[in-house]
Amino acid sequence: MEYRVPSALEQIQRVLAIPMKKTDTWLVRHLTALEIQVLLDAPEPVDWAGIRDRAMLHLAFAAGLRVSELTGLRLEDLALHPHASILVHGKGRKERCLPLWKQTTAALRAWLAVRGTVPVPELFVNARREPMTRAGFEYVLEKHVRAASQHCPSMATKRISPHVLRHSCALRVLEATKDIRKVSLWLGHANMQTTEMYCGK
Numbered sequence: 001m002e003y004r005v006p007s008a009l010e011q012i013q014r015v016l017a018i019p020m021k022k023t024d025t026w027l028v029r030h031l032t033a034l035e036i037q038v039l040l041d042a043p044e045p046v047d048w049a050g051i052r053d054r055a056m057l058h059l060a061f062a063a064g065l066r067v068s069e070l071t072g073l074r075l076e077d078l079a080l081h082p083h084a085s086i087l088v089h090g091k092g093r094k095e096r097c098l099p100l101w102k103q104t105t106a107a108l109r110a111w112l113a114v115r116g117t118v119p120v121p122e123l124f125v126n127a128r129r130e131p132m133t134r135a136g137f138e139y140v141l142e143k144h145v146r147a148a149s150q151h152c153p154s155m156a157t158k159r160i161s162p163h164v165l166r167h168s169c170a171l172r173v174l175e176a177t178k179d180i181r182k183v184s185l186w187l188g189h190a191n192m193q194t195t196e197m198y199c200g201k
Helices: 006-016 033-041 048-062 067-072 102-115 134-149 153-157 162-177 180-187 192-199
Strands: 085-089 095-099
Touching (some): 033 048, 033 134, 033 153, 033 162, 048 067, 048 134, 067 162, 134 162, 162 180
């Protein structure tokens, strides 16, 4: 407007000088604890695909993974002994080793039990026993979001992408630790400025 209506420049400057209103809501899209739980419970662990989907969703959320990190995981990156952990290969060849929650570990153990022998090293594979792709995971997520929305109507009004799971994980870690540095390390951010978007509460 400064360029379109120069005569209003003084008034525009006064408007721009008004401080931003402080808000008690998070500035990033995320899911509530209830919505996350309903989503994680959506895949029925009664067949190969359901067990795989539950393991993928649990790991994507608990580790705050980017889709590329999730689909790039290999069997050798998962350690169940002596303590369950996952080695994540992030951006810029940065690696981080994350401990796994009990629920996540249980979901992964169930998946390993049915995964079978496949000709690729990736942890998660599709129905053709080929590496899971970004589009494949997005399809899996969308399918289970629809199912979860039947039990949790608030989810139907949200656009839930894989990155929303990452944001939800970041906020859960921040609430638990009250330490933005730990969030940064958990997500594998290159610098703290990226993590500061979670300090909007």
